[in-house]
Amino acid sequence: MGKMIYLDNAATTKTAPEVVQAMLPYFSEYYGNPSSIYDFAGKSKEAITKGREQIAEVLGAKKEEIYFTAGGSESDNWALKATFEAYKAKGNHIITTKIEHHAILHTCEYLEKRGAKITYVDVDENGIVKLDELEKAITPETILISVMFANNEIGSIQPIKEIGRIAKEHGVLFHTDAVQAFCQVPINVDECNIDMLSSSGHKINGPKGIGFLYIRKGVKIRSFVHGGAQERKRRAGTENVPGIVGYGVAAARANASMKERTDKEIAIRDHLIHRIETEIPYVKVNGDRIKRLPNNVNVSFQFVEGESLLLMLDNYGICASSGSACTSGSLDPSHVLLAIGLPHEIAHGSLRMTLSEETTMEDVDFVVDRLKEIVAHLRSMSPLYEDFMKKQNK
Template identity: 50%
Template sequence: MQGIYLDNNATTRVDPAVVEAMLPYFTEQFGNPSSLHSFGNKVGLAVKKARMQVQELLGAEHESEIIFTSCGTESDSTAILSALKANPERREIITTVLEHPAILSLYSQLEKEGYAAHYLKVDGKGRVDMDEYKRRLSDKVAVVSVMWANNETGSFFPVLEMAELANAAGVMFHTDAVQAVGKVPIDLKSSKIDMLSLSGHKLHAPKGIGVLYLKRGVRFRPLLRGGHQERGRRAGTENTASIVALGKACEMALAAMQHENTEVRRLRDKLEAGILARVPHAFATGDVTNRLPNTSNIAFEYIEGEAILLLLNKFGIAASSGSACTSGSLEPSHVMRAMGIPYTAAHGTTRFSLSRYTTEDEIDRVIQVVPEIVAQLRKLSPYWGENGPSAEPEKDFAPVYA
């Protein structure tokens, strides 16, 4: 079955050209890039080329600012823990309530270890209060970490401006940009961003490869010590095949940047408008005028997300949900809760995330299928009457919660 894959914020298919680029590094190009002989030397050159391809996509000033890691989470942890080690006298850390668990779980662990963590609150569209942010910045703060784009809604945080403010206050600034890299133009050399995380599998490279961008001159303490790989900043033999793959994927993402922001955006807008025109009591969440071109997160009121996904899956359509039941933890989406989306809508949030492979036919099919699915589930919902929500949904159905 071919299937319609609209879950590209979860992971992407590896581009065939990327697979082709990496395959030789499993076979004849098996050398260790650290070796002096010709087996290793060629691989070393390939890693260097990949590093420059990543540098190009990020608009970094120096290729040595690119550190290959195993994933976005490793990059995040490395960045935050480095900032703390480099600034042992600073015991406060700042982030937002909308971050990915890669940051939130780390911050909550750091709180147990005695750090004071400040979580910037957001409004109904997921925007931070910049005045609160400015108030929090001080010489007690070791690091600020703010995501470039939110994985659920696609909404941007003003990271460039926030980095300027942190820099002016003498505070290190990290951004988790795993959703943004490859989808929006980035020029790090003209920014005050000290550290940035990216993840290969979000931009058509394989899983298991990430990057930490570290601006030249930013004080750094490695997470993994050992060999001299990555200039001693991330020890461990390089994942050469995946590094080469990521380089190729970055080159292709740069070439497709225009397409991403015109054609992919057009299809996303068509999908969202098409669904909202056909499904009553549904709305797009997040800051819809300021978000990634590929993401649409729609809240379908009075029904639950996992049920929507199971039915979509039956039609071969893959999406994801902020509903409690779709995560292993049963926690409802912290993103939707933080934005104050009502319970009966937050549970029905469904994320459609496109890629440059998404076609018009696929979008048309989804627009056709979704209204049927929503109607089918609403028939089962105690909040729903004959042809619409019951007169006073929250009052007509007020269960005893256990």
């Protein structure tokens, strides 16, 4: 096996060297607790402030609106649970979509058991939310709309500005899970009327175990972790100073390179899709062709099991996935692919490949060459494919 070709950057990314270097002093040199009052601890406090400023700048937000968490899942949980508690006097209705990350969907299930009414809006065949259905779902009891900025499996980018406008016109809070979109597409929270936004550091070459929730000033939301006065009394616990430092550097780095990096990713992405579509028969590209994350390719191969495909790709040093890393242990087909109308047998044959700034044309050409061999081999052992070809040749 030659070099590893890593095409699972939607699951996690490699921590950038400059991010690691920025973090190191805060493990052993500037290790003071930022809540302490002596000068030595002030170094840690200053580092947190800088990280908050770096992230706020990417969003066009105020630094006081950035609250650090342990990651995207915590941020999603906080946004939904705390809004439900804080706005009970107004209502108990939350609107989301059928293709959200499980951090949203499972939180909604939890809230339903506690009296929340949840509407799960449909998406079209490309995974784009149906705006008319979303607006019709709003009632006087609606307190929150939560729609992900871009889907983690098929890469489709939602009409966030339009959703934000609808929410604002109806006096409803708007939260977006931007874990996949942050620093992959430009985001301005004011232009999009976003009230809350979730993100996670390890998706943008930052460290794991750090995320943030943007909460617009004036949004009445409850504390999520009770204890000390950290994060302006909304999320207690000694701050993850090295993680915050690393996230800030990663955000500044990714924001500065966004245009050049994503232009390159789009070119490689489109080349990969073109070769797969033209050289492998009975393939379906999942997700919107245009309104799509720069680095996302999701395809379904008819008459092929996704798990077998992944194992055989791994033999060549190619790392990919069949969907969300959070559900990789599940034998059920992707809820996202089912929501866009794929039948079970085709959804089971899905492959997600997500690029990074290090991915080259040579890498994806090697991947396609191996895919052609693997798909042909797996289909040669499929009775369903044999029957299909017999019917085609009649």
